[in-house]
Amino acid sequence: MVDITINGEKRSAEVDGDTPLLWVLRDKLGMTGTKFGCGIAQCGACTVHVDGVAVRSCRLPVSAVGDRAITTIEGVGATAAGARVQKAWLDLDVIQCGYCQSGQIMAAAALLAANPDPDDGAIDAAMSGNICRCGTYVRIREGIKQAAQRG
CATH class of the missing domain: 1.10.150.120 ([2Fe-2S]-binding domain)
Known part of the structure; x- marks a missing residue:
């Protein structure tokens, strides 16, 4: 179980820690505004903010997020x-x-x-x-x- 803060709300998902944040957002939490584009962090379609910094969520393991705040297109x-x-x-x-x-x-x-x-x-x-x-x-x-x- 992974606990993360998305758009100011604590959320939990049952995933492996190496699951990319993109798939946690889309597949586990139903937040489909963040898009899959290339899967190699080159196109930018999966961009979210982690503590205000733009990052590619397709390559960021959810375990690397820790206590940092995530903002998605749904909350920006x-x-x-x-x-x-x-x-x-x-x-x-x-x-x-x-x-x-x-x-x-x-x-x-x-x-x-x-x-x-x-x-x-x-x-x-x-x-x-x-x-x-x-x-x-x-x-x-x-x-x-x-x-x-x-x-």
Whole structure:
């Protein structure tokens, strides 16, 4: 049995400690907003926050989480940066197919929480590795800039 804190709530799951956090979230806890993309931590679709830092949940064993707080796409809107990013995404119609967007939003929210006024270089660095097959990168960047202006 593993006990973890997700979006401010203590949760338990009966899994092996080496089970990736992604599968605990999706398969054991029914939190399907975090997506499976590549399984090798390269695409960013599975991005969640662990103590506010964007991490790839597909390669993070649940036993490595410990007492640290996990925030998923289902809970990021309760944070100031997350709420601003979600609003900007809607205002600018950032989403096309949407599959990667939970990971994109999580990466952007972590960036703005750490750096409220990022320049293009900081945005590029924070968002690198978050792949969007639809190519909405220009709208993603504009969404981050708009969310930063609202902060």
